[in-house]
Amino acid sequence: MPQKTNLNVNPYYEDFDANKNFYKILFRPGYSIQGRELTQVQSILQNQIESFGKYAFKQGEQVIPGEVGLNTKLDYVKLSSVSEVAVSDGTDIVYKKYDITQLVGQQLQGLTSGVVGTVLSAKLATESTADTVFVSYINSGNSNIEPTFRQGETLEVVDPPSSATFTPPPPP
Numbered sequence: 291m292p293q294k295t296n297l298n299v300n301p302y303y304e305d306f307d308a309n310k311n312f313y314k315i316l317f318r319p320g321y322s323i324q325g326r327e328l329t330q331v332q333s334i335l336q337n338q339i340e341s342f343g344k345y346a347f348k349q350g351e352q353v354i355p356g357e358v359g360l361n362t363k364l365d366y367v368k369l370s371s372v373s374e375v376a377v378s379d380g381t382d383i384v385y386k387k388y389d390i391t392q393l394v395g396q397q398l399q400g401l402t403s404g405v406v407g408t409v410l411s412a413k414l415a416t417e418s419t420a421d422t423v424f425v426s427y428i429n430s431g432n433s434n435i436e437p438t439f440r441q442g443e444t445l446e447v448v449d450p451p452s453s454a455t456f457t458p459p460p461p462p
Contacts, residue, residue: 301325308337365426367422367439368421370420390412391414393409393412393423394409396448398425398447400443400445401443401444402443403431403436403439404429405437406429
């Protein structure tokens with residue numbers, strides 16, 4: 291997009307004109323470069339990029355194909371209990387429900403298996419479903435053979451902003 295600001299004023303004195311077909315500025319050795327020369331170099335480069343863009347692309351044409359990707363094999367963990375330990379007044383320990391949507395982008399680690407996964411999305415519980423987190427597994431844990439969290443395993447947030455633990459439900 292061409293620049294609409296007039297730079298042919300103090301202190302720039304930029305008088306670039308694309309119709310003059312100047313594509314090079316020569317600098318004199320032994321003399322310092324002036325601001326006007328640098329401004330004109332920028333204008334020449336901007337004009338060249340704009341000219342190429344007008345040649346290569348049509349106005350309103352899609353530049354990058356807008357393809358949609360869908361991962362139908364996303365792993366998920368249904369949580370049986372979610373709690374956060376908080377200290378109030380410096381002495382009392384209060385347990386309150388943790389908002390699992392804050393886990394998006396965090397890493398969870400299984401305390402017994404050592405499996406680590408990144409939380410991609412979270413879905414809050416309803417009357418018929420449990421809290422669910424959708425994960426992408428990073429490693430296969432301590433034994434290097436378990437690809438997912440174990441049933442009933444306690445999960446812990448890696449480098450948590452606050453202390454939080456999660457327990458998936460036992461198998462049905």
